[in-house]
Amino acid sequence: MTTTFRKPIHHRWRLIACLSSLAFLFVSFGLAPGPGLAAEVELKFSHVNPPTHSSHMMALHFAEKAKELSGGRISIEVVPSGQLGGLKASIDSAKLGTPIIAYAPASIAQDYANTASIMDAAYMFDTVEHAERFIEGAGGKMIWDDIEKGGLKRLFSSFFGTRQLWLRECGKAPADFGKLKMRVPPARIQSFNSRANGLSPTPIDFPETYGALQAGVVDGVDVTPSSFVASKFAETGLKCVMLTSHNFLMQPAFMNKELFDGMAPELQKALLEAGRAAAAYNKGLTNDEEGQILKTITADLGVEVVGPEDGLDLAAFRKNAAEIIYTEFEKDWGQELLDEVEKTR
Template sequence: MRFSLTFRVRFSALLVAVAALSLNNAARADVPIVIKFSHVVASDTPKGKAAERFKELAERATKGRVKVEIYPNSQLYKDKDELEALQLGAVQMLAPSLAKFSPLGIREFEVFDLPYIFPTKEVLYRITEGPVGKELLDRLQTKGITGLAFWDNGFKVMSANRPLKVPADFRNQKMRIQPSKVLEAQMRALGAIPQVLDFSEVYQALQSGVVDGTENPPSNFYTQKMYELQPHLTVSNHGYLGYVVIVNRKFWEGLPGSIRVELEGAMREATQYANAIAQNENDRAMEAIRKSGKTVVHQLSDKEREQWRTALAPVHREMEARIGRDLIAAVNREAAREAARDGTKDAARKPAALMGR
């Protein structure tokens, strides 16, 4: 007899709940507390490496009282299932992409999907590490989730079966996206046809022609071997991909206080590591893609990039009601402050929402 995923997850959650009743006693009895950390990308991506670093730091800090089990590459759950699994307690920790929270009713996280909203990583980190980032994490509490940290994976490139140098090149191209209304609007603004697919299904979809192209940071494009199937890649840096490390709230709050403090320290160190390696990992991946000889890498000229920005600027205005005008304005203020500090007045550094106004 086959059972549905929901049944299996709920049954697993019941077992976890029963086990949680003796969690404090287990800690005192030197029986390790197990944290199942599930994610959907390869172990050698920035997220995969950061997860392994957290495991190392957490087990060392707790002197073996906590055991972290890492399940990469959708071994346990795919994109569409992992958040439900966490809420039900079948896994304790995830690091989903920022686009994944809208189905839970928290649309504000889609601000990270807006094209060209972050001119630099410095602006990004002032958002994720400042009051805006804290407020976003706090919103997860009502969903039975505790947000611990933001992990970086860099800016995205576009890939397809043909060169994508100007918006007209996207016409009628079927482009894989994550489940995000912002990303849907982005692709439609470029003239493409958005196709929502789980990350684990992208390679096969590219291989079979279900989709013509996709967007990813170079590290994902390389580690998932998409370069074997996509003859063209454009260094557009049009959007951002990052993650939120989250835990099941009941599990987290049920931990002994001393262990929770040690895990918070391990997470801070792992986050510093994750954000430090992201750019280097993407640079290395891009070099490997070039060396493969299977994908032509296109660099946008200033004129071409300006066409992209002009085509995508209306997405910001379209999404104000969905994401929140004040939140978008807060990000744009940070971008404007950096531009003022650096003395940069060129259009390439202006917040995208201001383009075309």
């Protein structure tokens, strides 16, 4: 009798079969890569603030959530202090296809959408909640759609803080400031904001601001309390803050739209969800920080605080804004966008 033996399967083919099955699972179910394997998407998160600023903590939170929600398939390195370039340079870099996320005011993206400047127009929004309703509603969608046509994708917007006037000397109305020079971000709307506040605008990127203040190139800044303290601007002789609250800064994070569109759908979803989580985290952090700073800044840093209860004439500032800013930019914004501001008020 003849006995038939089956040829044994070689161990190598068993290994290949196992690896093929694992690859199928990874692709089909989005399982996390194992230890030591590179992430599928590697990005750098660029911002101009120091590591002590709340925005840096927000960015770290965003990076951690993106990693968690993607099962390790997204890796984000947070790069502070303008190391990858200033506000405009980082946005332009993202537009050119560099794998970075640029965290910068919406108005810095004005080259890609004229409508973006409305987000940073002085006295346009009454509260941070008003700004949030507008951004996440139909008005915001108009702006983000325009920006996408220019090649940028907004991932999320987070409350960066409330812009106030920080100067070497106090005043209560725009007419009090004479020709004091104000550092402004490199965006056209910011120069008009400065003029409406009675100041002479000098565009300077944020990483260069401390040196410009020390050298007397400018006499003040309009930044948030967190930025003022984290950047140590009190050391440069700024001894007065006027609580104009002229901008509730809802700062967007942008990346290249083509790069975003090329990501797997589940990774796009993870990135957007991480952005929403980071925005919620940052709002509480920023609100608490601003309140605490303004309570103690006189005792801690010798900065005098001038608010409406001290005679600060907010009506005069708002009147200037209507005459100087809105008449200049309303053609860029269009009536439909302005109507959305009113609807969400």
